Amino acid sequence: MNPERVTPAQRRAVLARARGRCEYCHTPDGFVPGSFAVEHIVPRSKGGTTRLANLALSCPACNGHKYNKVEGTDPLHGQPVLLFNPRKQRWAEHFAWSNDFTLIIGLTSTGRATVETLQMNQQKMVNLRRLLVLAGLHP
Numbered sequence: 001m002n003p004e005r006v007t008p009a010q011r012r013a014v015l016a017r018a019r020g021r022c023e024y025c026h027t028p029d030g031f032v033p034g035s036f037a038v039e040h041i042v043p044r045s046k047g048g049t050t051r052l053a054n055l056a057l058s059c060p061a062c063n064g065h066k067y068n069k070v071e072g073t074d075p076l077h078g079q080p081v082l083l084f085n086p087r088k089q090r091w092a093e094h095f096a097w098s099n100d101f102t103l104i105i106g107l108t109s110t111g112r113a114t115v116e117t118l119q120m121n122q123q124k125m126v127n128l129r130r131l132l133v134l135a136g137l138h139p
């Protein structure tokens with residue numbers, strides 16, 4: 001078996017660990033078209049390994065914008081900073097919800113750069129969160 005491939009057992013472990021939510025924007029699986037990805041936090045192209053410590057569950061939107069990036073720019077200071085790492089950092093230290101739970105607010109340089117780079121507040125995701133709040137499924 002190719003050691004760089006995510007195994008079915010690893011995929012199950014990542015899904016369970018993330019409790020079926022994107023580890024970046026916390027969107028629950030099952031409400032967006034396309035499959036959630038088991039992504040490499042540090043991409044293989046940049047030396048990342050296929051181990052649980054480097055894997056995260058990511059919705060198609062976050063995954064598509066993250067692609068092979070590990071760094072973004074803090075829009076407040078214009079400084080490059082590493083993106084949020086769900087294995088090494090706590091979500092609540094870097095992000096918060098707006099009062100109506102539709103927008104993700106970056107609390108730190110890492111949080112702001114990740115919100116910006118992954119476009120976590122794009123209108124489609126905000127619309128989805130609005131519906132999920134009404135349905136009692138978010139946050």
Ligand SMILES: [Zn+2]
Nearest residue numbers: 022025059062
């Ligand atoms: Zn996401």
